[in-house]
Amino acid sequence: MGQLRHMLRDDDVNHEEQKQILELGMKFREDRFHHQPFAGPQGVAVLFDKPSTRTRSSFSVGVAELGGYPLVIDKSGSQLGRGEPVADTTRVLTRMTSALVWRTFEQSRVEEMAEYATVPVVNALTDDFHPCQVLADFLTLAQFKGGVDALEGMHIAYLGDAANNMANSYLLAGAVAGMHVAVAGPNGFLPDDDIVRDAERIAATTGGSITVTTDPLVAVAGADCVFTDTWVSMGEEAEYEVRSKPFWPYQVNRDLMDLAKPDALFQHCLPAYRGKEVTADVIDGPQSVVWDEAENRLHAQKALLTWLVGKQRGDESLLS
Numbered sequence: 001m002g003q004l005r006h007m008l009r010d011d012d013v014n015h016e017e018q019k020q021i022l023e024l025g026m027k028f029r030e031d032r033f034h035h036q037p038f039a040g041p042q043g044v045a046v047l048f049d050k051p052s053t054r055t056r057s058s059f060s061v062g063v064a065e066l067g068g069y070p071l072v073i074d075k076s077g078s079q080l081g082r083g084e085p086v087a088d089t090t091r092v093l094t095r096m097t098s099a100l101v102w103r104t105f106e107q108s109r110v111e112e113m114a115e116y117a118t119v120p121v122v123n124a125l126t127d128d129f130h131p132c133q134v135l136a137d138f139l140t141l142a143q144f145k146g147g148v149d150a151l152e153g154m155h156i157a158y159l160g161d162a163a164n165n166m167a168n169s170y171l172l173a174g175a176v177a178g179m180h181v182a183v184a185g186p187n188g189f190l191p192d193d194d195i196v197r198d199a200e201r202i203a204a205t206t207g208g209s210i211t212v213t214t215d216p217l218v219a220v221a222g223a224d225c226v227f228t229d230t231w232v233s234m235g236e237e238a239e240y241e242v243r244s245k246p247f248w249p250y251q252v253n254r255d256l257m258d259l260a261k262p263d264a265l266f267q268h269c270l271p272a273y274r275g276k277e278v279t280a281d282v283i284d285g286p287q288s289v290v291w292d293e294a295e296n297r298l299h300a301q302k303a304l305l306t307w308l309v310g311k312q313r314g315d316e317s318l319l320s
Helices: 015-030 054-065 087-095 107-116 130-143 165-177 193-204 216-220 237-243 245-250 290-313
Strands: 041-048 068-072 099-101 121-125 155-159 181-183 211-212 225-228 265-268
Touching: 015 099, 015 130, 015 165, 015 290, 041 054, 041 181, 054 068, 054 121, 054 290, 068 181, 068 245, 087 107, 099 107, 099 216, 099 290, 121 130, 121 290, 130 165, 130 290, 155 216, 165 181, 165 193, 165 211, 181 216, 193 211, 237 245
Parallel strands: 041 068, 041 099, 099 121, 155 181, 155 225, 181 211, 225 265
Antiparallel strands: none
C-alpha cells in the first residue's frame, strides 16, 4: 500500500506533485480514457451542500470516464442535511467508496472528513479554497502557453473580491507553481494575512512571488493571464447593489486588459455576470478561454483523482 493523500487546499501538493497532476491532466485532454482507476465500477461519493453546474457535471462525467460510479448526494437527500455528524457520515461512506468529494461551506468540514476517511478526500469548494478550479485554470494556461513547464515564472493577476476562496487558491497554487501572483481588491476585501504568509513562504522555495495590492493597474501590468470572479457569493444576490459598490474599479474591461501582455488570456471560473465583474467584449472576445477552462475541470479533476488513488495504492503507473 502507498500513502493516503487528500486535496483539501492548494498547498497539499508540492511543486513537483502539482506538475505531475497537471501533466496527467494534459494526457486526459488527449485521451479521456487514459486511465480507469475506478473500473469495476467502484463508487466515488460526490456530495453537494451548495448548488453546482460545472462541479456536478465534471465530477459525475469524470468518475464515469474513470470507470467508476458517481454516487451524487445532495444535502437535502442526505442525513448530513439533518445534522448527522460529519464523522459518522464519513465512517459509512469511506467503507463503500474509493474516494470522497465534497462541495460544502466551512473548510473545517472537509478537514474533519479527511480525519476519519480511509480513502482520498477532495475539496470540491469550500468558503476558503477552490483547488479543483485552480488546477483546471492552470491546465488551461498549460494548454495555451506551451505546456506545464511554462507555468514557472508566469505572471497571473486576480481582480475583485480578494478575500474569497478563489483569491486564496490562486495565492497558494500560484506559489506552488513558481508563478508571480498578484491579487487586487478594495480595502476590507483583501486576503487573510495567514494565507499571504503561507503563499510567500512557498514562493520563496519555488522562485515565485506574491503581490497583494488595492491597485488593479499594478496587478494587471504585464500579466500573462487575468482572472476574476463574481463579486457576490451564493446567497448574497439580494445585496448585490450594496455589496458590489467597492468592486467597480476592479471590473475587467478592455482598458484593463490592454495593460496586460498583448497575448494575455482571460479566465473566469463562472458563472459570469457580463457588465459587472467583466465586460462582454472581454469574456466573449478573442483573449477569453473560459469555455476551455470549464472543460478542463473535467480533465484536471480526473487527473487529481487518478493521482490520489495512485498514491494510496502505491501504483506508479497511475501517476503518469
